[in-house]
Amino acid sequence: MRTVRAELSKLASLPAFWFACVVGVLVPTGIVLLAGRAAPRVDDGYQELAVGVLGAIVLGVIAMSSEYTSEGAESAGGRQINTTLTAVPTRGRLFLAKALVVGSTSFVLAILATTAVFSVLRLSQGVGVLALTGDDLARMGGVIAYWVLMSLLGYGLTAFTRSGIIPLAVLLVNSSTVSVSYLLTKATPLANYLPDLAGMRMFSRDLATDVELSPLLGGAVMAVWVAGLLIVAKLVFARRDA
Amino acid sequence: MAMLTFERLTKRRRTKHILSEVTFQARPGRITGFLGPNGAGKTSTLRILLGLDRATSGTALVDGRPYRTLRDPARKVGALLDGSGAHRSRTGRAHLRWVARSAGIDAARVEDVLELVGIAEAAGSRVATYSLGMGQRLGLATALLGDPEMLVLDEPVNGLDPDGIRWIRGFLRDQADAGRTVLLSSHLIGELSETVDDVVVIRAGKIVANGPLADVTTGYRNLEDAFFAAIGQRSADR
Numbered sequence: 303m304r305t306v307r308a309e310l311s312k313l314a315s316l317p318a319f320w321f322a323c324v325v326g327v328l329v330p331t332g333i334v335l336l337a338g339r340a341a342p343r344v345d346d347g348y349q350e351l352a353v354g355v356l357g358a359i360v361l362g363v364i365a366m367s368s369e370y371t372s373e374g375a376e377s378a379g380g381r382q383i384n385t386t387l388t389a390v391p392t393r394g395r396l397f398l399a400k401a402l403v404v405g406s407t408s409f410v411l412a413i414l415a416t417t418a419v420f421s422v423l424r425l426s427q428g429v430g431v432l433a434l435t436g437d438d439l440a441r442m443g444g445v446i447a448y449w450v451l452m453s454l455l456g457y458g459l460t461a462f463t464r465s466g467i468i469p470l471a472v473l474l475v476n477s478s479t480v481s482v483s484y485l486l487t488k489a490t491p492l493a494n495y496l497p498d499l500a501g502m503r504m505f506s507r508d509l510a511t512d513v514e515l516s517p518l519l520g521g522a523v524m525a526v527w528v529a530g531l532l533i534v535a536k537l538v539f540a541r542r543d544a
Numbered sequence: 545m546a547m548l549t550f551e552r553l554t555k556r557r558r559t560k561h562i563l564s565e566v567t568f569q570a571r572p573g574r575i576t577g578f579l580g581p582n583g584a585g586k587t588s589t590l591r592i593l594l595g596l597d598r599a600t601s602g603t604a605l606v607d608g609r610p611y612r613t614l615r616d617p618a619r620k621v622g623a624l625l626d627g628s629g630a631h632r633s634r635t636g637r638a639h640l641r642w643v644a645r646s647a648g649i650d651a652a653r654v655e656d657v658l659e660l661v662g663i664a665e666a667a668g669s670r671v672a673t674y675s676l677g678m679g680q681r682l683g684l685a686t687a688l689l690g691d692p693e694m695l696v697l698d699e700p701v702n703g704l705d706p707d708g709i710r711w712i713r714g715f716l717r718d719q720a721d722a723g724r725t726v727l728l729s730s731h732l733i734g735e736l737s738e739t740v741d742d743v744v745v746i747r748a749g750k751i752v753a754n755g756p757l758a759d760v761t762t763g764y765r766n767l768e769d770a771f772f773a774a775i776g777q778r779s780a781d782r
Binding site: 311541 | 591594595596597598611612614617618621623625626627628629630631632633634635638639641642643645646647648679683686
């Protein structure tokens with residue numbers, strides 16, 4: 303438990319963490335505001351949150367990559383991971399504690415972002431903010447789960463690369479500009495089972511693809527990807543020279 | 545007994561021999577100087593001891609146990625490796641706080657060690673703004689948080705000004721006199737000769753001299769001469 307608390311205070315004392323939180327809330331809310339009053343569509347709000355997930359991704363990536371940031375030219379190769387692993391040498395426990403912190407902070411961030419986006423959206427559309435149907439709630443739960451799983455995906459990938467550059471490049475490009483996964487569905491239907499695209503079924507009702515997955519199945523597919531990745535990442539993290 | 549024991553420690557990376565059968569001990573109440581040129585294997589040896597890297601064979605034990613199995617490592621061993629071991633964008637105080645939290649150490653101790661190593665005034669600044677010497681002091685503060693029985697310090701005088709070097713010498717002497725085990729590595733021979741009780745010299749992954757300072761320097765003018773003889777030709781082993 304003290305490992306979890308230490309990891310939480312470690313993350314919260316990183317300026318990049320707060321940057322990720324601000325991005326996660328402001329980007330999707332800002333897009334809603336800028337988009338203005340168009341005719342309501344089924345994925346309103348969710349589309350913006352699917353872009354805002356980059357805040358959660360950055361959060362997951364920096365939780366791991368900050369351990370490996372070099373201290374700078376002056377001190378040859380000193381990295382925080384040395385301090386972390388001498389303080390908590392049981393690496394499996396450390397990896398899980400970090401994952402727990404990443405998952406729970408991105409959970410809170412996702413709730414904040416979802417609340418902000420739909421408040422702004424509904425106010426601008428003149429719909430009651432609290433007039434939520436069961437389907438609305440299920441989809442909001444879905445988008446929150448999507449954020450949590452995406453942050454864990456970023457965390458797990460960074461455990462392999464030890465640097466945030468590649469995971470950020472791959473995940474951010476994929477979720478903000480052109481969805482490579484989506485383009486791949488044009489080549490093979492199997493691409494529908496890639497984690498990000500499968501996970502989007504949890505909230506999106508407007509994915510134009512040939513294969514349809516139910517929200518639950520989509521979420522399950524993504525969860526299996528993430529769980530598998532974390533299991534392998536934990537093994538690698540525990541065995542490799544720091 | 546607060547003892548650090550290295551027994552036939554061997555490390556290979558692919559075909560490269562980093563360490564070959566490294567065997568020595570660091571005993572309580574004594575300062576053991578672990579000397580060798582850059583790249584000789586000092587840091588590798590200490591990293592294996594601290595559970596950061598794995599040995600190919602052999603053991604490195606803390607009180608007879610691998611570091612990774614210690615229940616409360618911060619109270620047992622204080623470690624200083626290259627640099628501060630802190631993330632650049634955190635403040636010195638925030639760094640010490642999370643370490644204290646993960647080791648179950650009271651937050652008040654953070655202020656104590658900041659004061660002790662003399663960086664209390666810079667505690668609220670980001671580590672990125674620290675000089676090399678200040679980073680070194682922060683690393684030392686981290687090592688001292690748990691008031692450990694043993695200190696393992698990799699190049700502790702690196703980047704310290706003459707004042708700092710003098711301070712750390714006195715500090716380590718006090719620690720050893722209080723019965724603690726001090727193991728420190730260095731490639732700076734002159735800085736050490738007045739400080740250490742035991743000397744272990746490593747060259748290209750092999751221990752080439754090992755014993756009390758007086759024994760190792762017998763027949764030489766000083767530690768420096770003995771050191772160069774030891775690393776110069778292997779016949780000067782004894």
